[in-house]
Amino acid sequence: MTDHERGAQIDVAVFGAGRIGRIHAANLARQRGVRLKYVVDVDRAAASALAAQHGAQAVDADAALADGAVGATVICSSTDTHADLIERSAAQGKHVFCEKPVDLAIDRARGCAQAVERAGVVCMIGFQRRFDPTFAAVKARLDAGEIGTPEMLVVTSRDPGAPPVEYIRRSGGIFKDMLIHDFDIFRWILDDEADTVHATGSCLTDPAILDAGDIDCTAVTIRTKRGRLCQINTTRRAAYGYDQRFEVLGSGGMLQAGNVRPTEVTAYSARAVSTDVPEPFFLERYRAAYANEIAHFFEAITGGTPVRTTIADGVKALELAEAASLSWREGRTVRVGCGA
Amino acid sequence: MTDHERGAQIDVAVFGAGRIGRIHAANLARQRGVRLKYVVDVDRAAASALAAQHGAQAVDADAALADGAVGATVICSSTDTHADLIERSAAQGKHVFCEKPVDLAIDRARGCAQAVERAGVVCMIGFQRRFDPTFAAVKARLDAGEIGTPEMLVVTSRDPGAPPVEYIRRSGGIFKDMLIHDFDIFRWILDDEADTVHATGSCLTDPAILDAGDIDCTAVTIRTKRGRLCQINTTRRAAYGYDQRFEVLGSGGMLQAGNVRPTEVTAYSARAVSTDVPEPFFLERYRAAYANEIAHFFEAITGGTPVRTTIADGVKALELAEAASLSWREGRTVRVGCGA
Amino acid sequence: MTDHERGAQIDVAVFGAGRIGRIHAANLARQRGVRLKYVVDVDRAAASALAAQHGAQAVDADAALADGAVGATVICSSTDTHADLIERSAAQGKHVFCEKPVDLAIDRARGCAQAVERAGVVCMIGFQRRFDPTFAAVKARLDAGEIGTPEMLVVTSRDPGAPPVEYIRRSGGIFKDMLIHDFDIFRWILDDEADTVHATGSCLTDPAILDAGDIDCTAVTIRTKRGRLCQINTTRRAAYGYDQRFEVLGSGGMLQAGNVRPTEVTAYSARAVSTDVPEPFFLERYRAAYANEIAHFFEAITGGTPVRTTIADGVKALELAEAASLSWREGRTVRVGCGA
Amino acid sequence: MTDHERGAQIDVAVFGAGRIGRIHAANLARQRGVRLKYVVDVDRAAASALAAQHGAQAVDADAALADGAVGATVICSSTDTHADLIERSAAQGKHVFCEKPVDLAIDRARGCAQAVERAGVVCMIGFQRRFDPTFAAVKARLDAGEIGTPEMLVVTSRDPGAPPVEYIRRSGGIFKDMLIHDFDIFRWILDDEADTVHATGSCLTDPAILDAGDIDCTAVTIRTKRGRLCQINTTRRAAYGYDQRFEVLGSGGMLQAGNVRPTEVTAYSARAVSTDVPEPFFLERYRAAYANEIAHFFEAITGGTPVRTTIADGVKALELAEAASLSWREGRTVRVGCGA
Incomplete structure (x- = not known):
């Protein structure tokens, strides 16, 4: 894994402050040119604790998604929120990293894939293996x-x-x-x-x-x-x-x-x-693997290269x-x- | 593997002088109280060579089966001969060691199992693993x-x-x-x-x-x-x-x-x-495993103990x-x- | 490795911007409550590059040692500089982490051990294994x-x-x-x-x-x-x-x-x-091991607990x-x- | 290990019916063209038991060495008997296989090496590894x-x-x-x-x-x-x-x-x-290894090829x-x- 020089900084919102959210937040924080700006969790205490650890803010989903400066979302919240957050992120032109599965319903997952494609954003599914x-x-x-x-x-x-x-x-x-x-x-x-x-x-x-x-x-x-x-x-x-x-x-x-x-x-x-x-x-x-996949996600965004685990892989x-x-x-x- | 003392000697006929027949013959020869008497093979040269190696005689199947002194047969000939040799051995009251499979036809295999049971002989299938x-x-x-x-x-x-x-x-x-x-x-x-x-x-x-x-x-x-x-x-x-x-x-x-x-x-x-x-x-x-199974077969015969791989296992x-x-x-x- | 909460921040000067210096600098930077303030190297370009990477300053040895805010030195420069830097650090009341060997001359190494003892500072030798x-x-x-x-x-x-x-x-x-x-x-x-x-x-x-x-x-x-x-x-x-x-x-x-x-x-x-x-x-x-030893060093300093690889171990x-x-x-x- | 055809039979006397003697006797018995003729042991019961197992005779050392038909001796008796048995075997023109060490005294061992050389017999030391x-x-x-x-x-x-x-x-x-x-x-x-x-x-x-x-x-x-x-x-x-x-x-x-x-x-x-x-x-x-070394010994004797572990190796x-x-x-x- 190499970190290449990047001009601009990407601000990121993490959804979900549970086990995997904390892992991704810590790995995010190590990427050069990436800043964890927001942590979102229905458990506000968990969100605040994780945000404090990385100098970020705990906000609600609406606030995080409304911030035009946020270039990417990392979705580690409960499965039933994935599809909605993918679609809303895509609609805002934000790149998306989402934990598996896209959704429990195959049709909804396919819908997300279409939304991502229409929006032209990067969407990577967390098949960390x-x-x-x-x-x-x-x-x-x-x-x-x-x-x-x-x-x-x-x-x-x-x-x-x-x-x-x-x-x-x-x-x-x-x-x-x-x-x-x-x-x-x-x-x-x-x-x-x-x-x-x-x-x-x-x-x-x-x-x-x-x-x-x-x-x-x-x-x-x-x-x-x-x-x-x-x-x-x-x-x-x-x-x-x-x-x-x-x-x-x-x-x-x-x-x-x-x-x-x-x-x-x-x-x-x-x-x-x-x-x-x-x-x-x-x-x-x-x-x-978790460290590598997050690095890969941001390299893909900044380098304009394809991600290895696409939302199509998630649907398949x-x-x-x-x-x-x-x-x-x-x-x-x-x-x-x-x-x- | 232990060799316990055995009173009488068991004379054995081996059917099939191919690779596996030669293995069994050599292992047989090491059992105390066991004598390889006959080797039977349609390829007479192969039978003679194997017989010579162990001081046995190359004869045809009829001769080997007709000899009342033969207490056990070891069947390593081609699959299509298994069932017939099992039945004929059993009919003569000879114990049987037979390579897998009993027969390609399940009904024929079941018939062999019945024949063995009727005759009250030991029949062990060569599941050496x-x-x-x-x-x-x-x-x-x-x-x-x-x-x-x-x-x-x-x-x-x-x-x-x-x-x-x-x-x-x-x-x-x-x-x-x-x-x-x-x-x-x-x-x-x-x-x-x-x-x-x-x-x-x-x-x-x-x-x-x-x-x-x-x-x-x-x-x-x-x-x-x-x-x-x-x-x-x-x-x-x-x-x-x-x-x-x-x-x-x-x-x-x-x-x-x-x-x-x-x-x-x-x-x-x-x-x-x-x-x-x-x-x-x-x-x-x-x-x-081949050495162990042959030892097990003769221990079962002489000790009157059950064999671990029965013809019923072969049928199953x-x-x-x-x-x-x-x-x-x-x-x-x-x-x-x-x-x- | 656990990071416990620490009140005050420790400022650190790293001597030597070579392979091992870069490793220690990066590990330092991950310790909570620890700040890499200075990088010292006769190769000023190397010092500047490493300093820039961690938001530190490249200065000369005198400047780094004269700064009363520096609580600890990490010595990864060439072997012939170790003893001098240990003694000067100790004289300034700074805790010392030093790569092996203390010195090539046993008497000089013993002198360093005495200097450290007199000063009452922590001195850990980098037996990272x-x-x-x-x-x-x-x-x-x-x-x-x-x-x-x-x-x-x-x-x-x-x-x-x-x-x-x-x-x-x-x-x-x-x-x-x-x-x-x-x-x-x-x-x-x-x-x-x-x-x-x-x-x-x-x-x-x-x-x-x-x-x-x-x-x-x-x-x-x-x-x-x-x-x-x-x-x-x-x-x-x-x-x-x-x-x-x-x-x-x-x-x-x-x-x-x-x-x-x-x-x-x-x-x-x-x-x-x-x-x-x-x-x-x-x-x-x-x-x-490198990450663990640096964490151990700062835990010892902040916790007042003994280090596992003392200068006496270095002398032995x-x-x-x-x-x-x-x-x-x-x-x-x-x-x-x-x-x- | 291959057994090649050998014309004549070699009669062998084994000295020592302990653990290693029994191993060698059993391996001997498997060599084609080799016959275990005598077993010698001061413990006559042990000698008789081992002899009986292989159709050999339990005799004393003099009788075994006096038999001109014995072509080779296998010496597994106690260390203090090795040198004497090597020399007596060599003097009778018998090939020798001897367990290590040749003797506890280096001079005596060198004497055995000379005796073997003079006699022109094969002498292999049991460095089975x-x-x-x-x-x-x-x-x-x-x-x-x-x-x-x-x-x-x-x-x-x-x-x-x-x-x-x-x-x-x-x-x-x-x-x-x-x-x-x-x-x-x-x-x-x-x-x-x-x-x-x-x-x-x-x-x-x-x-x-x-x-x-x-x-x-x-x-x-x-x-x-x-x-x-x-x-x-x-x-x-x-x-x-x-x-x-x-x-x-x-x-x-x-x-x-x-x-x-x-x-x-x-x-x-x-x-x-x-x-x-x-x-x-x-x-x-x-x-x-024990099986292989005995096979090697008899192949060397019958083939006239050198043994791999000579008495000179034993001396060294x-x-x-x-x-x-x-x-x-x-x-x-x-x-x-x-x-x-």
Whole structure:
């Protein structure tokens, strides 16, 4: 990541002062030529605290969006506010960085994509995994032809523990809430679109999740238009931490992206040789990725270059989540609409 | 592996003097109280060579089966001879060790199971993977409760290269020929039966395989009666060798069974830190497993203890192969009949 | 690393605007309550550039030291300036962070230690390895008794390539320049003092190094007062990068500190399974350690707590370097003066 | 390992029916054209049991040596019998395989070497580590130039626990009993001879070992005639098992020989990711090496090719053990007599 010289300064408004909002705010603050001007949160205390930390102001959404000096918004508020904030930002000619998902409703998400296109603003979706050094290295080496033509992708994506059931109830279901990242990884790594999707799953960790109409572990299979295969396995609870791996088999070899460990200590006892468990959760695991994606966003704005994770990618991932959800509910293979 | 004292000697006839026949013959020869008496093969030269190596006689099937002194047969001949040799061995009261599959036709396989049961002989199917030290250790630790209740199994099973298309044409298809081992691993590790099976696949390495009505890579998902999930990914061609891994996620952790390498050398160059590729193919990878399974077979016979891989296991794996084949052909999820 | 609230601001002068000076300046700038006020370097352009980057001023040493508002100095200039700057800082009542070594002459280093003590200022020596997350985790687990009593330490410390011979000529020799870090690791990890030191070495990479009176690879053995053993192997040139490992054997097990890799990619080709080589050199390998040590320094100053790497540690490491140098030159085991 | 056709049969007498004698007897029995004829042991019951297992006879040494049909002796009896049995075997024109060390007294060992030479028989010393697949692969890759010119060797050689003090008392000391293998590894891997040896050590596990005039952990440094460096660290007690590793640094990279694990299971718990500890001790660790060395011995005899570990190698390793012992006792660097 290099910071090139930039003439003008970009003022930014961050929506959402929760965990991920705080991460983005801190990373923003490190970009040269970028100033965090506003923090917006329905929890005014949280907004004020985060604003104070970075010399910004806590204001309401209307004020932030009305300020013509604000060149970009960073949307990390609750999912039900994303579409509205994207559309309002775009209408004001502000560039947008938005956390996934665009919206739980595919039509609304498509509407946002159109609004962004009409406004001609940059809109980047926070698929931070593409900016993880390990994942990005796999992609780069794959693109360089190191293992020939990709044929098969196996994604292991496991959370360390389920969120509260109240969260799950409003989450849009495991496919839209959790696997949406994996669907984006699939499209990015195989550089192909789904032809058919099959999903199954179970509720094995907590019956309350089933009562909420959801499941906590899934097994998804995608066959692409070019006949490539992808399997994704997920769970809401891996006792050993946050497990984020994938491997891509090509005609000439395989590339694996492994977990990241806090330290490189190996311990030998009478019973076992052991190393650290993976980083505990996404904030630690994707620390570098979050920094990289924000840098990428502002470089794209200032340099006029395209962003790597567009709102179209956000819509595509959502389509796959919908297809998987349908497959699971109806117990059948689902053919995905049009490709590109 | 322990050799306990055995009073009487068991004379054995081996059917098939190919690669796997030679492995079994050599392992047989090391069992105390076991004598390789006959080698049978349509290729008389091969039979004679193998027989000579172990001080045995090359005879035809009729002669070997007619000899009342032969207490056990070891069937490693071509698949289309398995069922007949099982039935004839059983009819003669001889114990049977038979390579997978029992037969390509599920009904014929079931008939063999009945014949074996009627005759009261031991019949063990050569699912050698259960006897691999690494795989067996995972199973033992799982059974000991180390990771709680199993929830999810991911099996990676990849051959280093496709066999000749002539072989594929007579193989019964990739599900019966190659995945039958993985279906057995699934049943053994999860200790559960399939409720639904979904399979898809592609032909990516050689169009001649497609012309022969088969595919060369598959993605299979099984959901068990207890709601556990299993994903199996296979290919006929992994450029880096024979890839045989699985991992089982439990409520309290995960156990992975990794590949075996020829040596423990690690090389550091200016470009990479590298270790050996996995053992090249099944003869090397499962060398210990083959020795262990033959020892287990004769211990079961002499000790009157049950074998771990019964003909019923062979039938079950075949049922899963049929279900997967049907799922792939019809593009739909298949519900697996009754458990038995 | 946590930032606690601090009332007053500390103004800091950095001496030396080279590689390590730039690292420290950037880390300084991230500490809450710390302001980089001055950058001093004989290369005024370098000083100005670094100062501009952080909103500081480029001044000469006298000006920086004369400013009573400067509470702390960070000394990263050339080795021959260390002692003078330490003494002048101390005389002005300023706290000192100084890169290793204190001085090439042991008596001068001892004089600095006395000056610091008289002045009652904090003086921390930049043994950043103690702040590396992996190394620090080994130490913490060792102290927690995980492997019982430590008995043996093996340190592998290899640079990716030799510096210019001009540098080597002024470096004080490999023991003072390179192994001084390893001597500190030894004292820290074994929590013991040397009784005898044996050192040998060779010049294998470049005869010019020998002409300069130095060697490029060494093998050092230390036996401690409590009879513990330590072996250190070093080279100026490891073709595969910067190799920084150690392992400590205890009565109940072993702890290893391994190298850090840029990514967690594993590649499978037909020839090998490979991962990344270690981080290329100290700036990358110890990035976190540099940040942690600067945070520790300012926490010690503001909190009134002791620093972990004192000037006494700097003197001790230097004594070991002198003993090793003598052992190498005279081909004999050297008994180290007074212990604690 | 390949068995080539051999015309005549070699009759063999094994001296010593202990652990290692049983290993060699079983490996012998698998060589084509080799027959175990006699087992000799002062413990007649042990001799009879081992003889019975392989269809051999238990006789006394005189009878075995007097039998002109015996073409080779395999000497695994106690160390104090080695020299005598080597000389008597040689005098009878029998080829000799002898466990290390040749003798505890260097002069006696040299006498054996001369006796063997005069007799013109093959005499192989049981430095089995050279036949370990991992160690042999490092040597082969080193010889093939993979890492350029070797510069430094680090050997880690640790037993899982000390033998009884009675054994230690008669063992000749840790350098002759335990490190003799490591000295052979040093000569073999660096393909060079020692110029100077420095050894130190301690008794940390059991004061009774010190009372017996020995130590239980050592740190040895060898500088070769070409200026290459070797460090060896050993202990009688590694709590995590038998630790047998080495790494050789070359001008172009590094090769490491790692430990061998019983299985390739990796377990993930909430606390750690863990794998098996190394194989427990030499019988398991060097199982393949023992088989390979016996095959090599008989191939050399029948093929008339030289053995890889000659009695001269045995003498050289003993010289290094003596030099190390002297260095330790006198606390000084020892120059080793004549090189090649």
